[in-house]
Amino acid sequence: MSADSVAKVVLVDDHKLFRKGMVELINGFKGYEVIWEANNGKDMIGKLTFSQKPDIALLDINMPEMDGYETAGWLKEHHPEVKVLALSMNDNEDSIIRMIRAGAKGYILKDAEPTELRLALHDLSTKGFFYSELVSGTLVNSLNRGPEGGKSQAAPLTDREKEFLKLACSELTYKEIADQMCLATRTIDGYREALFEKLHVRSRTGLALYAVKHGLVEI
């Protein structure tokens, strides 16, 4: 893409009003144009097959159906030339690291200044990446916390674990969860222990809060 042409942007976010607002904002930036939008990752994949391919994909993280992490991973595999900019509510380390791992070339917060968004789009277009202080600070921080600091995050959850996690975010007892999943309560104990380990929490409350914070469950 040459420097004086228009960069084609797609917006993937499940909040329509936010999306429409962002379209106005981005189309107001000289040199950028939102060519189409999607509600979530699945929607985006569907539209990609019969629409123009974008230069930049602006991905929200918390979305139903297919979230930002998965979507970024899919783009990395199938369309690595599309540059992903993550757009998130929260600045927690895990999210940033997971997103960068999934191939995002930048990460900005939903309460950033419009000028930061503009700068991010510019850097993505020209340099191919936008590593703000937030991102670089986070990465340095995670590395400085010992040799295993970098790998401690983002242990992937199995399907069964995700299923259990959703049920744990409720007022069901573990016994009731076991019944719903057609398992012994002891097996549920196993899933709980595995998730405590993977997510670095010590209680069911911690489990539920983690799940909500990271968009693993709808609330």
Next chain:
Amino acid sequence: MSADSVAKVVLVDDHKLFRKGMVELINGFKGYEVIWEANNGKDMIGKLTFSQKPDIALLDINMPEMDGYETAGWLKEHHPEVKVLALSMNDNEDSIIRMIRAGAKGYILKDAEPTELRLALHDLSTKGFFYSELVSGTLVNSLNRGPEGGKSQAAPLTDREKEFLKLACSELTYKEIADQMCLATRTIDGYREALFEKLHVRSRTGLALYAVKHGLVEI
């Protein structure tokens, strides 16, 4: 306000990018102008003293410092002529009812169509209210669930209860919470029971999820 003048709108939301996008969107509607913005309720109150008074206040619900409910209540008391339109992520009954109780003249979701926002602004300007199907459906629903359906929501929490609730949204045991609040564990039992009753939950997990869902704690 006459029909052919421009309605003055203020936007109160803690996410800057969303806000800026909404400004573009609303300013794009003929007959509406965003005259200023605020980060949260406190910020709005501060700006109101030395800025133009709006016709319409678009209030997000989940905000730090001073949330949408409190802000709507404050406006109802101090500037009842300002028409409040609530802008929320979630469509749960409690939020809608609380917001309407607090004086909101309308309630729309962040994933509404821009045309719905426009219609809401129009109705607010001309009729003074905008009760969408979401709102009226919810209100009818809540009344049909028995005579006490209407009053069951929105039992106000005391300061101490809010304090306890925040601490309950953590991995602290009740014993540790008691120590932090300088209380006996039995007293904590009392708060837990009171909140179970008020918030209609049966477990600590339910407590935490309720608090997050309704923006009573930052996460």
Next chain:
DNA sequence: TGGGGGTACGGGGTTTTTCCCGTTTCGGAG
């Protein structure tokens, strides 16, 4: 052909949560 990961399960234990039965104290409303 052995190891590793995912899944599923048993027994026995401690700690925490939940739920009862109560009491006192204090300040404000009737």
Next chain:
DNA sequence: CTCCGAAACGGGAAAAACCCCGTACCCCCA
């Protein structure tokens, strides 16, 4: 002045959550 609600506290007990000790099967893959 008396009643009421709120905040604070106690003892005891059942249920749930949490944490160990393990086993076994299947599948993939090096």
